[in-house]
Amino acid sequence: APAAKKDKTPTGRTQLRFATDWRAQGEHGGFYQALATGEYAKRGLDVQIIQGGPNVSIPTLLSNNAVEMGMGSNDFVVLNMALEKRPVKTVAAFFQKDVQVLIAHPDVGIKTIADMKGHPMLLSGESRTGIWVWLKAKYGFTDDQLRPYNFSTGPFLADKSVVQQGYLSSEPYTIEKEAGLKPAVFLLADNGYPSYGTMAMASQAFIDKSPDAVRAFVEASAIGWKSYLHDDTKAADALIMKDNPEMTPDLLAHARQLMRDYGIVESGDAAKGGVGVMTDARWEAFFQMASGQGVYPKDLDYKAAYTLEFLPKAPA
């Protein structure tokens, strides 16, 4: 495996490849902001953001040392690695709320997630091993509702009874813009879904070799996130649009607005512990829910999946 053979780049900084879980978008804004404002460079890091996609497996990249750090989309991803004893640890959680939503047609009488029972539900493969577990546990949904989701909302629009998964800033916006339909949107996190979103994970090899770099990355990213939500984002947005030409300022502004409105980054423990914070209590809550559903054995050492040691000091 072509692991980082030379960990110093020509600039003398530590090379750090960070793999995201999707094409560059507003939800990656904090990292791009840190890059654009030089927060990483300032701390001796030469960060390269590698865009992901629907079939890019960050755990695989990380556990084979193909990248130093990567993004974890939700707690399932993290605990799956613990289950398989992958040498990877989660070091920070930048989204206190996962941005997964469920979307329904506005006029079919779905007022709460519970009303979706019996409706065909478009879920991606990954979600079927993720949020579906929680949905079944909490709402008693059944597998015969499952339909495949290919990241296209066409099938949803074709059939009014269908509900589907989505990403807070993406699908609802797309549906409204292209089909002129304002769908009913339900943020799972606001209905008790206990997972974090957009975490930073690091391979054990990298942690062992450059713990300071990990700490520096977490710190710089936290600053980047705060800044992306509140300061001027032109430079970061430019980087995003360079990486992903399909992105528009419009879309980015929309995502930023939503992240602020829903308190994705700064709500909950973050108010006290700062951006990026994780707590043992929150991890335990998620583990109890998932293992209660039989996804994980009760005796899984889930604490091996994360570490709190790189978290930034709580703001005074």
Added chain:
Amino acid sequence: MTIASLKDVEVEYGKRGRAVGPFSLSLEAGEIVALVGPSGCGKSTALRLLAGLEGPTRGTVTRAAGRGETSLVFQAPTLAPWLSATDNVALPLELAGMASKEARDQARAALGRVGLAGAEAARPAQLSGGMAMRVSLARALVTSPRLLLLDEPFAALDEITRRTLADDVLALWQETRPTILFVTHNVEEAVYMAQRVVAMTPGPGVLAGERVVTGPLPRPHGFRTTEGFRATAEQVSDLLATGRAAA
């Protein structure tokens, strides 16, 4: 009435230069003409031109026999490997719209006439060279064509089979009076079967000359030993020899 004719035709194949001609040949209704000439002079090409399978580079080709009225025996058997001997022979009949059962009956009869009773079910790959050629001949004869073009039909056959088939073709001619042009390397065969023997020169073949064969058709017993037969054969051989010498 002229059934088919070549007038000053020349054939060129790409950069290999002229292969045949200028050559003229006219076939009158109901006559039997033999075409002889050295290997590579253009006999097969002339046949293909008359059948309309190819066009000449220069010159004109006319043909009065319509589609489905011409039969051809290629120099190689050219059978469909996936069809039995019977089905190969029945093919032209079925193409002309005859019911399969009747066509196959007629095909079997035709195979019997060329001495292949017993090999009806065999595939081309299971036949000897001479047998395949006879299947090809049976296929050409079975449709009772108006114009019959035969390219060395008996070359792969032994003398006895050869003579039997020659008499067979003459008998068939007696019945339906088709126009027959056949290529042969056997001068005696040419003289025995044809009313007229046309000889070509080597190289890009042109007319070396022609001889009319006198005598009744079909040939009476012992025709091959008559003085006239010997003399004509001699003359044709001379035509070929002088044509070759001139080239």
Added chain:
Amino acid sequence: MTIASLKDVEVEYGKRGRAVGPFSLSLEAGEIVALVGPSGCGKSTALRLLAGLEGPTRGTVTRAAGRGETSLVFQAPTLAPWLSATDNVALPLELAGMASKEARDQARAALGRVGLAGAEAARPAQLSGGMAMRVSLARALVTSPRLLLLDEPFAALDEITRRTLADDVLALWQETRPTILFVTHNVEEAVYMAQRVVAMTPGPGVLAGERVVTGPLPRPHGFRTTEGFRATAEQVSDLLATGRAAA
């Protein structure tokens, strides 16, 4: 010394029953044998057995000529369509390890000998039937084989070319004394070229008889008109006729 022999061989092809035999034939070193018989009697099959291309259903085949010492002319030309005439003829030489340039020079010479100077660059598809057969013959002769098996090599050729090539083969024999077995339908050719003529019966062919041809080899001028020649040819024709009658 026996170069190759068939002893009581029989060949059966699947459910079509016995095709050949029981048949025996033995070729002594340096002799020229002609094989004649009606179409479909098994001449080509006998040749294939002797060449070791097929095995007999029953009986034994022996061969003293090793790999690369036997040459064969199939009844059909069997040329590689993607090679020019020269390359087709040079092929056995190159397979035996000769340098390409020399092989092609020899091939061109061999083509000249069979009257194909000028057609060296032509592909098989551009050759007439007789020309293709002559390329095949040149390919068989070019390696100076110990055992030469020829299946109707001259059938597609006109009389003059035929005689020239027959004399050519005899001249070659004079030089290197290969053992030659050739199939022909031309009784006079058989008697002219061979020291011994073997005749087969029709159907599943068995031996109809054989005749030794007396007289010097290569044949003196005018041999075809001698009394001995005529008599032997007559005898062979009779063998064929009685063989046929008996079947």
Added chain:
Amino acid sequence: MRRIVDQVAPILLLALLIGGWEAACRLMDIKPYFLPAPSAIWTEAIKDAPLLALSAWGTLSRAFIALVVASLISGLLALAVSLSGILERAVRPLVVTLQVTPIIAIAPIVQIWAGVAHPERAVISLAAIVAFFPIFSGALTGMKAADPDLERLFRLYGASRWQTLTRLRIPSSIPFVLEGHKVAAGLALVGAVIAEFAAAGGGVIGLAWRIQESLFRLQVAKAFAALLILGIMGAAVYALLGLAERRILAWWRGR
């Protein structure tokens, strides 16, 4: 004796290969998530056997239907097209376009057409699209590979277009059509799996879900076990088709 060697040797070779793989995994301490060892894959395959068998059967049966559909449609289209040069020139680019269309891209649309309630229909349609082209192209190439002299004979005998087609071109195309099917069978199988990835929800039981779920759960050996089953099915289908090809060609050549 010779025969036994011929039968055993390939198996030995395969065993050697697998042994080497296993040894490499153990000696070089290759992490199972980089490349799982054959023994680990085998263990998973045995453990999951009933479920894998069920999934494999689902995929195989859909692939089979897709192959039949592709074979029929491409055969008929090739026929229609070869009756008219104009039609051929119009249809060929469309068919190529279909071949180069990634089924992942059109899965959502096919899903809509097939109806969200019938994912297996969508899977079969998509797999048939993948398997379509080799048969079509083979049939077209084969129909043009007829002996030109036989073709001339047909013209001479006044055969109609239809007669030339059914009695000359179709029989002539058989070797190429068979080759097309050998390629298409594998494509139908892998197409069915990709289509399952793309268009089949939990409602359709197939290998794709086994693979995908294992990959999401980071159980690489389990995913490889499913791939192994897929490979075995593919090899078996190919071997069967190869056998059929030999038989049919022997009949076709008449020996």
Added chain:
Amino acid sequence: MRRIVDQVAPILLLALLIGGWEAACRLMDIKPYFLPAPSAIWTEAIKDAPLLALSAWGTLSRAFIALVVASLISGLLALAVSLSGILERAVRPLVVTLQVTPIIAIAPIVQIWAGVAHPERAVISLAAIVAFFPIFSGALTGMKAADPDLERLFRLYGASRWQTLTRLRIPSSIPFVLEGHKVAAGLALVGAVIAEFAAAGGGVIGLAWRIQESLFRLQVAKAFAALLILGIMGAAVYALLGLAERRILAWWRGR
């Protein structure tokens, strides 16, 4: 005159088809996100032309490299394999397994082997895997399609295995190998796109991204514009290969 009709008629037919599609979309008021009208697709294609051209070029060049790689490797493997019946029986099931392996499933692993910094390598490898099989199978079938009498002659002349291979089997296989390439070219193209879907993430500029991103944003017309480009490239490549095939076969047959 005849020629002009032959040239124009297919275009007319295509135009008719497209016209029908357009009419259907307008008259039946089909929503653009179910099936966009040709005019809408065209508009998008024009609007995005520079970006599309860039993406198309990326995909095409990778597909081309993949085809070349697949052609070389499958050719060499077919050669090696045809020298030994034992090797053939051992390798064939492996190759079929490779053919039926969905590249989506092995994309993560190939990605690591190729190195994340080189997504285009992963894409090319995966596309080559997809394009591999038809050429390999065609070469193998073709090498067995040699004239049996020529084969006997080679044996008679004492030709070695290697000589029989290079001077008889390879030339004999040409028609089948060409057919294999015609199928493989399309597969390389669609394989490149699927590989981009699967392995490229955002780092590689290609049509997959255009398609996926557009579908995700429900801009179906935009996605179809990309598919249109893909189809045009596929048809062009196929036409070119068809031309090459005719030329090469004419040379091969010697007329």
